[in-house]
Amino acid sequence: MAAARLLHWGTVWAGGARRSWGQWARAGDGVRKILGKSTFFRRGFTLSALSYLGYEVYSLFSQSAVAHASIKVEDIIEQADYLYGSGETEKLYQLLAQHKSSEDAELLWRLARASRDLAQLSSTSEEEKKKLVYEALDYAKKALEKNSSNFAVHKWYAICISDVGDYEGIKTKISNAFLIKEHFQKAIELNPNDATSIHLMGIWCYTFAEMPWYQSRIASLLFTTPPSSTYEKALHYFHMAEKAEPNFYSKNLLFLGKTYMKLDNRKMALLWLMKAKDYPAHTEEDKQVQREAVELLNSV
Structure with a gap:
């Protein structure tokens, strides 16, 4: 993702290239958290158990609606988290969509996440993407109504609000910016150790600190009072995210370097850009981070 330069609340704009807020969030809900914290691993299950679980998930899809209704919410969530960690976006959506009438916030925010993740796939048509984006917001809103004390609900509600900005016009985008900030802050308040929410709050601050004068x-x-921020505030949140979970996300390292560049602190910019460059590239996004870090290092 490139630096956020243009005012956009459905996505973070980067000199014409757009990156959705949800891409930032995925780091905090990725494989290492799923595999590191799932109850299956806490109970000492081996990888063979995961293979068995995969079969169980597959079998679940062939069950009748009555059978689905009898499944415990905890089991569905565990299966959903396994599929999410495995990158099985379509299967995850199929699993959770069968429970879209659920009153459980834990299921609903996961369905919101699955819907917007499905919307992000390159194979998804523009028409279907728009449908899924609004669908995701509906699920997130319902989850918020059911449990406003859940940090993940606030995080994904904020992300889903930002996604609809693509279709709502500039006034709504600006208005949504306040709401997005409010819910990221609430997520942090409810869970001060969630590095992803903290990072996203940093991105929000960086975006508005970098907003060109004509857009301001x-x-x-x-x-009367448009959204605004400073690089100092963005830096605060990026450091908070690192403190909560060191080296949890290559993008956080990159933005620490970029923010220090904006503050004309060459020494610290070099430090964090080097960390971003040397971060193990597990995903295509990590590779993009490495390339951008190298380019910035050559310009410092």
Whole structure:
């Protein structure tokens, strides 16, 4: 992802290239957290158990609606987290969509996440993407109504609000920016150790600190007090995220370096950009981080 330069609350804009807020969030819900904290591993199950679980998940899809209704919420969540950690986006959506009428917030925010993740797939048509984006917001909103004390509900509600910004127009985008900030802050309040929510709050601050003067002017015409921030605030959140979970996300390392560059602190910028460059590339996004870090290092 490139630096957020243009005002956009459905996505973070980067000199014309757009990155969705949800891409930042995925780091905090990735494989290492699923495999590190699932009850299966806490109970000492081996990898063979995961293979068996995969079969169980597959079998679940062939069950009748009555059989699905009898399954415990905890079991569905465990299966959903396994599929999420395995990157099985479509199967995860199919599993959770069968329980879209659930009143359980834990299921609903996961369904919101699965819906917007499915929307992000390159194979998803633009028409279907729009449908899924609004669908995700509906699930997140319902989850919030059912349990407003769940940090993950607030995090994914904020992400889903930002996604609909692509379809709502600039005034709604600006208005949504306040709401997005509110729910990221609430997520952090409810779980001060969730590095992903903290990182996303840093991205919010960085975005508005970097907002060009002409866009600030437009925002001022629409709102008496438009959203704004500083690089110092962004830096605060990026460091908070590192403190909560060191080296949890290559993007956080990159943005620490980029923020220090904005603050003209060359020494610290070099330190964090080097860390971003040397971060093990497990995903395509990590590789993109490495490339951007190298480019920035050559320019410092």
